Amino acid sequence: MAAPKKQIQQLARQLFAMSLAEGRLSAERVVAVLAYLEKNPPAQPIAVLKAYYRLVAAEYAKGQAVVEHAGPIAGNLLASIEVSMSQRYQRPIVAVAKENPALLAGLRVRVGDDVYESSVANQLAGLSV
Amino acid sequence: MSTVLEQIEQQIAKLSSKAVRKNTGVIRTVADGVAKIDGISDVMYNEMVQFPGGAIGIALNLEQDEVGCVILGDISGLKEGDEVQTTGKLLSIPVGKGLLGRVVDALGNPVDGKGPIESRENYPVEKIAPGIIERKSVSQPLFTGIMAIDSMIPIGRGQRELIIGDRGTGKTTIAIDTIINQAKINKVGLASGDKSFRPVYSIYVAIGQKNSNIVRTLGALEAAGALEYTVIVAAPAADNPANQYLAPYSGASVGEWFMENGMDALIVYDDLSKHAVAYRQISLILKRPSGREAYPGDVFYLHSRLLERAARLDGKGSLTALPIIETLAGDVSAYIPTNVISITDGQIFLETDLFNQGIRPAVSVGLSVSRVGSAAQIKATKQVGGKLKGELAQFRELAAFAQFGSDLDAKTKAQLDRGGRIVELFKQPAFNPVPIEQQVVTLWAISKGYYDSLEIKKVTAAAVSLREFFSTRKDTLLTEIRTKAALDKDLEAKIKTAMDEWKSSYSA
Numbered sequence: 001m002a003a004p005k006k007q008i009q010q011l012a013r014q015l016f017a018m019s020l021a022e023g024r025l026s027a028e029r030v031v032a033v034l035a036y037l038e039k040n041p042p043a044q045p046i047a048v049l050k051a052y053y054r055l056v057a058a059e060y061a062k063g064q065a066v067v068e069h070a071g072p073i074a075g076n077l078l079a080s081i082e083v084s085m086s087q088r089y090q091r092p093i094v095a096v097a098k099e100n101p102a103l104l105a106g107l108r109v110r111v112g113d114d115v116y117e118s119s120v121a122n123q124l125a126g127l128s129v
Numbered sequence: 130m131s132t133v134l135e136q137i138e139q140q141i142a143k144l145s146s147k148a149v150r151k152n153t154g155v156i157r158t159v160a161d162g163v164a165k166i167d168g169i170s171d172v173m174y175n176e177m178v179q180f181p182g183g184a185i186g187i188a189l190n191l192e193q194d195e196v197g198c199v200i201l202g203d204i205s206g207l208k209e210g211d212e213v214q215t216t217g218k219l220l221s222i223p224v225g226k227g228l229l230g231r232v233v234d235a236l237g238n239p240v241d242g243k244g245p246i247e248s249r250e251n252y253p254v255e256k257i258a259p260g261i262i263e264r265k266s267v268s269q270p271l272f273t274g275i276m277a278i279d280s281m282i283p284i285g286r287g288q289r290e291l292i293i294g295d296r297g298t299g300k301t302t303i304a305i306d307t308i309i310n311q312a313k314i315n316k317v318g319l320a321s322g323d324k325s326f327r328p329v330y331s332i333y334v335a336i337g338q339k340n341s342n343i344v345r346t347l348g349a350l351e352a353a354g355a356l357e358y359t360v361i362v363a364a365p366a367a368d369n370p371a372n373q374y375l376a377p378y379s380g381a382s383v384g385e386w387f388m389e390n391g392m393d394a395l396i397v398y399d400d401l402s403k404h405a406v407a408y409r410q411i412s413l414i415l416k417r418p419s420g421r422e423a424y425p426g427d428v429f430y431l432h433s434r435l436l437e438r439a440a441r442l443d444g445k446g447s448l449t450a451l452p453i454i455e456t457l458a459g460d461v462s463a464y465i466p467t468n469v470i471s472i473t474d475g476q477i478f479l480e481t482d483l484f485n486q487g488i489r490p491a492v493s494v495g496l497s498v499s500r501v502g503s504a505a506q507i508k509a510t511k512q513v514g515g516k517l518k519g520e521l522a523q524f525r526e527l528a529a530f531a532q533f534g535s536d537l538d539a540k541t542k543a544q545l546d547r548g549g550r551i552v553e554l555f556k557q558p559a560f561n562p563v564p565i566e567q568q569v570v571t572l573w574a575i576s577k578g579y580y581d582s583l584e585i586k587k588v589t590a591a592a593v594s595l596r597e598f599f600s601t602r603k604d605t606l607l608t609e610i611r612t613k614a615a616l617d618k619d620l621e622a623k624i625k626t627a628m629d630e631w632k633s634s635y636s637a
Binding site: 054055058117 | 140149153167168170171214
């Protein structure tokens, strides 16, 4: 009998809680959890892994600032974004650059669910509405 | 061309290079008008969520791993992986006098093809009802124009009076007659120049109705000249359940604008049974636990928070609510009817048997009640109609006996005759509300025995003739009754003289 969705979510959350060290995602612990699951697969292992992956990905995204840009960016821009975002969210955040010519100009910084938009493409989209 | 260029230049000048923060999420599933979203960690309950393509959703289920949003609008363009964002706003609707004469949907968008709505203000769709201190007790009458109701089940401004009955018993007709009567009173009152006159604006909320019914209602209001004082909020059966769920709250927001700006408004919810069904559908799709008859556990709160928004406010205006509930096989003890009966300040119960017997409006006087009662009646109506309810109750008891035997004493026969005449008198055609001053003279006539010499079947025609006589030849007397609102000896003498004049010229 298939495990209900609630039980799968509960198990995934428990596994996620075990993947944290001092409130932050730990790569070693994630590896350990995955090794455990390989040896002791639960009922509906794919569903559990998918739910676990979503939780880990969301937590990982909270520690990363994806800086989308069109064209070249100044050398210290990433460092200054790291500092300001770390201050804002009160946790260490690593800035990662990603080129996106569709922005035309300006920046889009994504930290977890938050998006800081200052691109020409977004402003033009606002005009068209 | 230069205007278009100017507009573009103005828009470009407004552009700012300041960074804008958005809270975003990703659609995980979309089905049956509900989207499950990953992310949007900052979302709050009932917050508007912006979907791609202009669709809007309301966050109704905030769970640990996902957010359940009901989508208002077209969902056909949405797919898994689409990005959504929070708006930081609660759903709101344009309000104001600019909505009068218009037909809008649950979001306040016009659907009558008459152009955009002129509105300066927006009110939130969900709002907490006024508290105890802000309220004032109901003491001003709201005349429906239906004699059976105004004389025996009077409604006041700020009251909630339920209209309940089976399908096809005339519930909507009573509501529309009330709206038409308000329009007639408004026209007379505004034309009189009386500065103390307070017009009543009406809001008709159609929930889950057939489009043809809404068009028919619209036509009836237009033909009676009532549309200019009415706002129609339409969420027909073809609309998604989320729109049907929100429409009554949107209508209440429109009514609250009038109430909070010192005006009086009337709102009709037609009908709340379909509203409960739409909410049940949304709740089941959101996987909320179901209770009795598969309704969610908070179905009482669904209607109580809506109907509590109708009130009379101290120092401001009032909002009178006429919710409609459809019963099945006359069962008023079913779940939703009992819920709404316990919330409202009375009910008008319509019976199928009475309707089929030709008694229309098919108001069951025995089961109907107004908890505000005579506090919402003018003195004149109390003077002429105070005893009617009791007489009809006696008539009903005796009528049950009379069908078994033929030997009745004179007193019983007289009571049966009298009751039969009163029942006949209260018959009224649809979309034909009677002004209160004409009701007073009609009831005065029956209390003084002016119909006793007529056959019971001819009482209705006689009453019509009487009202016509008074409206064409005794208009000043009617105006005096309306303005004085009470019958003194002098006024009664004038009525008697006029009545004798009518009687002498009338032949059945």
